[in-house]
Amino acid sequence: MLKVGVIGTGMIGQDHIRRMTTVLAGVQVTAVTDVDTAVAASVGARIGAQVHASGSSVINSADVDAMVVCSWGPTHEEYVLAAIAAGKPVFCEKPLATTQEACLRIVDAEVASGRRLVQVGYMRRYDAEYRALKASLAAIGRPLMMHCAHRNASVPSFYAKEMAITDTAVHEIDMVRWLFEDEVAAIRVLVPRRSGNGGDLQDPLFVVMEMAGGVLVDVEISVNIRYGYDIRGEVVGENGTAALGNASLVTIRHGGVAADPVPADWRERFLRAYDVEFQEWIDSLAAGGGPVGPSAWDGYAAAAVSDAGVAALRTGSRVPVALAERPKLYGVEVAA
Numbered sequence: 001m002l003k004v005g006v007i008g009t010g011m012i013g014q015d016h017i018r019r020m021t022t023v024l025a026g027v028q029v030t031a032v033t034d035v036d037t038a039v040a041a042s043v044g045a046r047i048g049a050q051v052h053a054s055g056s057s058v059i060n061s062a063d064v065d066a067m068v069v070c071s072w073g074p075t076h077e078e079y080v081l082a083a084i085a086a087g088k089p090v091f092c093e094k095p096l097a098t099t100q101e102a103c104l105r106i107v108d109a110e111v112a113s114g115r116r117l118v119q120v121g122y123m124r125r126y127d128a129e130y131r132a133l134k135a136s137l138a139a140i141g142r143p144l145m146m147h148c149a150h151r152n153a154s155v156p157s158f159y160a161k162e163m164a165i166t167d168t169a170v171h172e173i174d175m176v177r178w179l180f181e182d183e184v185a186a187i188r189v190l191v192p193r194r195s196g197n198g199g200d201l202q203d204p205l206f207v208v209m210e211m212a213g214g215v216l217v218d219v220e221i222s223v224n225i226r227y228g229y230d231i232r233g234e235v236v237g238e239n240g241t242a243a244l245g246n247a248s249l250v251t252i253r254h255g256g257v258a259a260d261p262v263p264a265d266w267r268e269r270f271l272r273a274y275d276v277e278f279q280e281w282i283d284s285l286a287a288g289g290g291p292v293g294p295s296a297w298d299g300y301a302a303a304a305v306s307d308a309g310v311a312a313l314r315t316g317s318r319v320p321v322a323l324a325e326r327p328k329l330y331g332v333e334v335a336a
């Protein structure tokens with residue numbers, strides 16, 4: 001039984017705690033903490049976990065074998081570094097950290113520890129539709145382009161302008177690295193007419209990424225689309241196209257209309273992907289090895305592209321991406 005401590009008991013923290021306590025096997029949540037002490041106390045009482053006053057107290061608890069970090073992005077670096085220092089595996093929600101420099105500090109600490117301890121929560125790699133899309137690429141000839149849409153019904157009040165890149169588009173940044181097993185070479189961010197639903201946010205955005213091998217990827221980022229949570233992706237190959245399905249389990253025909261229900265948010269759309277992601281993480285640790293999913297290097301590479309995206313948004317220009325030298329710990333290619 002893997003004993004897990006959770007830092008951050010907000011939306012995704014509670015969702016991951018629910019899956020670890022009621023869905024998955026081989027895991028027990030023994031400790032929780034949150035700067036919102038009331039929410040941590042209520043979650044801890046509900047699942048019978050010890051409530052700690054700080055993240056470092058959870059990390060250093062003798063009753064914790066591995067960490068799950070679900071607090072806000074700017075706090076990730078401190079907790080991931082502390083887990084590495086304690087020699088404990090750490091699953092960190094995306095983004096690994098909010099700048100590439102912070103991610104490189106994590107990479108350096110992990111390399112110095114001599115083994116992989118960090119996994120980053122890029123769950124699309126575990127999604128059945130994305131896995132089927134990747135498997136279908138061989139059938140459509142050399143990929144040339146990809147069209148994506150990342151639509152949120154709404155975002156929380158703390159969501160700031162640049163989070164459209166650092167918190168939202170970062171999923172597509174990781175996904176295309178994994179899908180095409182290639183790096184992003186440059187990024188542009190175009191700014192369309194502004195939606196009236198987004199307040200001060202520049203919403204939507206149109207992101208264009210150039211892969212090193214020449215594939216061009218466009219991503220519509222809409223974070224106040226109201227009608228639901230809609231994730232789309234279509235690859236155009238030399239001899240055909242392959243697209244994600246519509247994520248709906250049922251089509252309803254009623255009153256002269258055929259309708260596919262749209263998920264409300266990421267919890268519903270990626271429910272099974274998060275389950276698979278966590279079960280594979282738990283199993284990899286139980287097998288005695290380190291984590292095998294998205295690594296600190298993947299977290300760094302996504303952050304390098306996302307930093308370039310933020311610069312592209314500010315300047316309106318095309319920004320090239322240059323990665324640091326990849327340490328041997330992470331192999332030689334983009335992880336498949």
Ligand code: NAD
Nearest residue numbers: 008009010011012013034035036070071072073075093094
């Ligand atoms: P949230 O605001 O609902 O929850 C975050 C929690 O962290 C809050 O309860 C907050 O009080 C707590 N917190 C903040 N600073 C802290 C600190 N220093 N120590 C301990 N607790 C602290 O936010 P959320 O939507 O759950 O997002 C949390 C993280 O998960 C973010 O990094 C976000 O990008 C990521 N996320 C990932 C996905 C995904 O699809 N993989 C979906 C949603 C959120």
Ligand code: ISE
Nearest residue numbers: 094152155167168171223266
């Ligand atoms: C959120 O943090 C997530 O990671 C969701 O998957 C994404 O769709 C949303 O835009 C982010 O804010």
